[in-house]
Amino acid sequence: MSATAEPTLSRDDHRLSSWRGVVRQYDYHWTVYKRTWKSSIVSSFLSPLLYVLAMGVLLGGFVHVGAARLGGAPSYLAFIVPGLIAAQAMQTAVFETTYPVMGALKWHKSFWAQLASPLEARDLANAMLAFTLFRVGSTCGVYFLVMSPFGVFGTWWGPVAAWPATMLVGMTFATWTFAFSAFVEGPDSFGLIFRLGLIPLFLFSGSFFPISNLGPVLEWVARLTPLWHGVNLTRMLCLGHLDWPTAAINVAVLVVLLVAGWRTAVRSLTRRTAL
Amino acid sequence: MIHARDLRKSFTDKAGHVVEAVRGIDIDVRRGEAFGFLGPNGAGKSSTMRMIAAVSPVSGGELRILGRDPAEHGPAIRSRLGVCPQEDTLDNELNVFDNLYIYGRYFGIPKREVRERAEELLEFVQLTDKRSAKVEGLSGGMKRRLTIARSLINRPEILLLDEPTTGLDPQARHILWDRLFRLKQQGVTLVITTHYMDEAEQLCDRLVVMDRGVIAAEGSPLELIRAHSTREVSELRFPVGDHEATAEKVADLGERVEVLPDRILVYSDDGEHVLEQVHDRGLRPIATLVRRSTLEDVFLRLTGRTLVD
Numbered sequence: 001m002s003a004t005a006e007p008t009l010s011r012d013d014h015r016l017s018s019w020r021g022v023v024r025q026y027d028y029h030w031t032v033y034k035r036t037w038k039s040s041i042v043s044s045f046l047s048p049l050l051y052v053l054a055m056g057v058l059l060g061g062f063v064h065v066g067a068a069r070l071g072g073a074p075s076y077l078a079f080i081v082p083g084l085i086a087a088q089a090m091q092t093a094v095f096e097t098t099y100p101v102m103g104a105l106k107w108h109k110s111f112w113a114q115l116a117s118p119l120e121a122r123d124l125a126n127a128m129l130a131f132t133l134f135r136v137g138s139t140c141g142v143y144f145l146v147m148s149p150f151g152v153f154g155t156w157w158g159p160v161a162a163w164p165a166t167m168l169v170g171m172t173f174a175t176w177t178f179a180f181s182a183f184v185e186g187p188d189s190f191g192l193i194f195r196l197g198l199i200p201l202f203l204f205s206g207s208f209f210p211i212s213n214l215g216p217v218l219e220w221v222a223r224l225t226p227l228w229h230g231v232n233l234t235r236m237l238c239l240g241h242l243d244w245p246t247a248a249i250n251v252a253v254l255v256v257l258l259v260a261g262w263r264t265a266v267r268s269l270t271r272r273t274a275l
Numbered sequence: 276m277i278h279a280r281d282l283r284k285s286f287t288d289k290a291g292h293v294v295e296a297v298r299g300i301d302i303d304v305r306r307g308e309a310f311g312f313l314g315p316n317g318a319g320k321s322s323t324m325r326m327i328a329a330v331s332p333v334s335g336g337e338l339r340i341l342g343r344d345p346a347e348h349g350p351a352i353r354s355r356l357g358v359c360p361q362e363d364t365l366d367n368e369l370n371v372f373d374n375l376y377i378y379g380r381y382f383g384i385p386k387r388e389v390r391e392r393a394e395e396l397l398e399f400v401q402l403t404d405k406r407s408a409k410v411e412g413l414s415g416g417m418k419r420r421l422t423i424a425r426s427l428i429n430r431p432e433i434l435l436l437d438e439p440t441t442g443l444d445p446q447a448r449h450i451l452w453d454r455l456f457r458l459k460q461q462g463v464t465l466v467i468t469t470h471y472m473d474e475a476e477q478l479c480d481r482l483v484v485m486d487r488g489v490i491a492a493e494g495s496p497l498e499l500i501r502a503h504s505t506r507e508v509s510e511l512r513f514p515v516g517d518h519e520a521t522a523e524k525v526a527d528l529g530e531r532v533e534v535l536p537d538r539i540l541v542y543s544d545d546g547e548h549v550l551e552q553v554h555d556r557g558l559r560p561i562a563t564l565v566r567r568s569t570l571e572d573v574f575l576r577l578t579g580r581t582l583v584d
Binding site: 026110113 | 286325328330331332349350351353354355356358360362364365366367368369373376377378380381382383384385425426429
């Protein structure tokens with residue numbers, strides 16, 4: 001505690017901008033990630049490839065239908081890969097916004113420590129969502145790269161354009177899941193998300209088969225799910241068969257849900273922490 | 276530094292009842308002093324602290340911290356405060372140094388400066404040799420010292436300490452008191468809540484006694500003792516169950532008598548003289564003790580809290 005040189009005092013006189021609120025937490029999330037990235041490799045990168053192998057290659061070997069019935073995909077593998085990547089975006093996003101949020105509130109309590117600094121609930125939500133975006137982006141990015149030599153993409157620019165689409169899907173789920181996690185009392189409710197949300201969406205939102213197979217009523221139900229919009233958008237881009245009006249609707253639905261979810265997430269954490 | 280008038284805090288508990296934790300208190304904390312909130316659990320100390328820390332919205336009344344309204348200028352106030360919460364909120368998965376470094380970054384302190392500052396603070400709280408250790412393995416006293424170091428990373432003008440030594444062993448408490456005393460000498464304004472009377476006497480220049488959400492008394496420890504207690508206290512211990520009956524026989528020996536489950540306290544200005552008179556009346560206590568009045572006695576007087584119901 002020597003008082004030799006006059007220290008520069010870091011004082012904030014106003015609310016931080018959203019950008020600075022996130023940037024100040026960069027070191028925190030980066031330090032934690034440096035410690036945990038190895039253990040996330042299996043769930044992020046290895047399991048998705050096992051799905052591709054089992055469903056796309058081995059099971060897909062039995063699927064012999066025309067491209068017309070597979071949304072224009074030349075093979076079942078080409079059909080399923082974009083769907084799996086979009087679903088992976090959802091899963092990564094949900095994973096990053098359930099237990100980590102609960103931990104920061106209840107277990108290691110990092111949110112409470114951060115709130116004693118100039119940061120606000122908004123900044124904490126933004127930084128965690130930004131980190132989730134990084135996780136979704138890197139996971140899906142690697143997925144696209146690994147798949148590209150196998151001729152499943154129609155054009156070179158398809159997966160490049162589909163990459164941000166998967167991030168859009170992921171963040172739509174991340175914001176709403178964050179809002180839920182900041183609202184519920186404990187982690188028991190997460191079972192609800194996984195069993196009633198994640199798994200049915202994963203199975204029936206068009207990742208594995210065209211939703212027209214569901215019959216007219218259930219097909220419309222599937223069309224209402226955000227994951228279907230994500231899967232459809234990602235697949236159209238990857239295969240290079242873009243139906244612009246549909247793509248515009250897909251993007252619009254996801255963007256509206258994302259913005260609403262983000263506002264709900266911030267409000268949810270603000271309410272939870274303003275005791 | 277801190278100015279409160281008719282400050283109130285209420286919230287709805289899980290059962291849906293409205294709890295009034297703080298029911299209209301006035302406080303003025305001056306620059307450089309050590310100010311204490313003394314009271315039992317549930318007195319409203321922590322709720323008050325959280326409002327002063329600009330993390331908990333005020334339910335009623337007026338509060339100004341460093342001249343600012345926390346509802347309007349939360350981040351500005353928090354950038355000038357250090358907070359040492361009752362429950363440790365250290366990141367167990369990070370090492371000691373990283374806990375300080377990362378926290379400093381929340382305040383926007385440049386990287387190079389926050390590293391230097393972290394090293395200085397480790398030195399100050401005597402944790403330099405634990406620099407790279409995981410927080411998980413530290414003792415309770417070390418964790419608390421690290422929390423204090425963390426709360427100093429932004430060179431705060433006011434340091435808020437909520438029950439700083441609760442749960443620590445005597446040696447760890449003394450180390451902590453020593454560090455807090457040094458901070459006070461450096462001119463840091465300290466605001467401390469405690470339910471330990473000795474802690475309040477050791478550390479606080481001025482304090483308020485809180486009970487059930489209101490302030491029961493205010494002053495320096497010495498003033499409070501003078502105003503609300505006698506110079507000396509004679510403690511008399513009799514066989515279990517005899518205290519109520521015996522108390523009547525000694526009631527006239529002091530200014531006041533308090534009956535506790537395990538002893539009788541007789542308040543007077545000459546404790547030895549009281550003991551002599553007790554013996555003269557043929558009473559034979561198992562054990563006796565004459566001591567000076569402490570804040571504990573003040574508290575007992577003001578709240579009747581530890582009296583036998």
